[in-house]
Amino acid sequence: MNPAPQGPLAGLRVVDMTAGLTGPYATQLIGDLGAEVIGIEPPEGGGLRRQGPARHPSMGSRFLRINRGKRGIAVDLETPGGRAAVFRLCERADVFLHDRAREAMRRLGLAYEDVSAANPRIVYCGVSAFGEGGPYSGRPAADETLQGLAAIAAVQARLSGAGPRYLPFAFADRAGALALVNAILAALLARNRTGRGQAVGLSVFEALSEYVLSEHMWGHTFEPPIAGMGMKRIFDRRPAPTRDGFLCYTLAHDGQVARFWRMTGRDDLAADARFATREDRNRYSKEFYDAVDAELARRTTAEWLQAFEAADLPAMPAQALPDLFDDPQLRAAGLFKTVEHPTEGAIVSLQVPTKWSKTPPRNGRHAPALGEHTVEVLLEAGYGLSEVEAMIAAQEVYAAAPQDRAGGGIRGPAAAS
Incomplete structure (x- = not known):
């Protein structure tokens, strides 16, 4: 078993029930700083597992990066036992994240009112593309649609001269994740002062629009506007x-x-x-x-x-992507570290890009196989071993069998079906 994470957030327990990139990236950043992160996945695994090159199914390169340092459990939220397991984890957590609609969480018995009644100190975070309320609320969204809506594609058109273009990385999700981490840490600070947690809602579209407009509002800073939008020099600069x-x-x-x-x-x-x-x-x-x-x-x-x-x-x-691996500054800073994953072999891990004089972060846990820590986490939550085995038999939760951990195999009746 890997040792518990260390760092400035050591002792903080985070339960992450998000499925997109925003939530998992936010909890990766928090976990990098020493928090205990428990990722909750459906029985078939989250979509990130299948993204990028892989040595084994469901252990893609993107999943390995975004989920480093976490423990993972697999739960069927459509079963009473599965929902009860997540609720029990929330009772003992400092932070809970989800990216489902409010009504869906209410149906699952995991709404803020439900969870905070059992754990008044929890910071309960709902992540969505557009937030609650407004004409876009509830609409499906993705990085591409959010970049387009927040004018990033149009801004890129001014540079390319060939029509709108997306930034070639998931900027919407990552910008949202940074805003989410900031909100979580602020809410925890407020909890330390007041003794109570609270609900925090993040709209990725709002976070992304703030990024864009804080740079390019320009003459529209004033009411009425005294000039157009867009900082001209930024559009004209180039390598x-x-x-x-x-x-x-x-x-x-x-x-x-x-x-x-x-x-x-x-x-x-x-x-x-x-x-x-x-x-x-x-x-x-x-x-x-x-x-x-x-x-x-x-x-x-x-x-x-x-x-x-x-x-x-x-x-x-102007370096190319492969040049970053040989960049002398990054090498001297120790950003890259080759680690041995128990099923995936040698992988390159990126280290925390900050230096600490008193509480340096250390998290040697690997990205988990599907359901790798189900039994371990539920036992810590107060379940007895016989109870966990019964939940596995009832297909309410799933656990990776040791021989099946490569590729994210699961143990339980579903494994043979």
């Missing part, structure tokens, strides 16, 4: 082509721009009124970046990196 690659740089402040023109010997551009101040450069951002790009195309990336460093100007090469 600059050099003689042999691309350079990513920042020339934002007046002093940085002055040093760049001096470094390139372009006194004429240093005197150009269009580029004199930050406000001028924002107004003429396309012309500014065109002028800079023309200079950067004259030398190699390595030559420019040396010149920018000498002038104390920020610049880095």
Whole structure:
């Protein structure tokens, strides 16, 4: 058995009944900091299990990353025993997350009113695409639809010139997860002050829209608006082509721009009124970046990196995805760690990207097979072994048999059907 997690959130118990990416990513971040996370899955396993390359069925690469450090149980919520098991876990939990409709949770006997009556200290989190109420409430959604609705696809169109494009990662889910972690930690702090938990609701669409509008509300910050929306400079900036690659740089402040023109010997551009101040450069951002790009195309990336460093100007090469594994800074920081998974063999794990002087996080638990910890967790919750065995026989909960853990096999009548 792996040791209990350590870190600033050690001793915190989180029950995660979410199925999408937002909730599991949020609890992965919390678990990375030392919380005890129990993931609840249906008998067939969550959808994340089947995403990405895999050595065994139901143990895909995405699942292995998002569920590191957690324990997992498999429960049939359509059975009384299954619902009772989740309720009992909530009685002893600090945080409970779900991503079902309020009425569905009420039907399961797991609504906030039900759970908080048994555990007044619980932080009860409901995650949904659009929140409760409003014309979109209850509609199905996904990362693609939320990126489109929050204007991210349209913003990308201004860059590509080829129509709307999505960001090439699940930005909606991950932005929502960060907002959710922030809310959970704030609610726990409030609980420590008041002695009582509370219900917290997250709308991923609202969280995503806040990300977008906090950057691009621009002239619509004022009522009535005094200018259009969108920070023009951000739309015009891009990696600059050099003689042999691309350079990513920042020339934002007046002093940085002055040093760049001096470094390139372009006194004429240093005197150009269009580029004199930050406000001028924002107004003429396309012309500014065109002028800079023309200079950067004259030398190699390595030559420019040396010149920018000498002038104390920020610049880095535009790396490809595989380059990150060999990046000297990430290697020195220890971000990558090869660990041995009991069924999946050697896998590359990403470490917590923060450093702690007093309570460094340590969580050596692997991503679980389906139902791997069902018996263990239910025994800790106060069930007797005979009770757990009876629940398995009744197909209310499912447990991974040791010989079937590779590929997420389950033990119980369903395994033979």
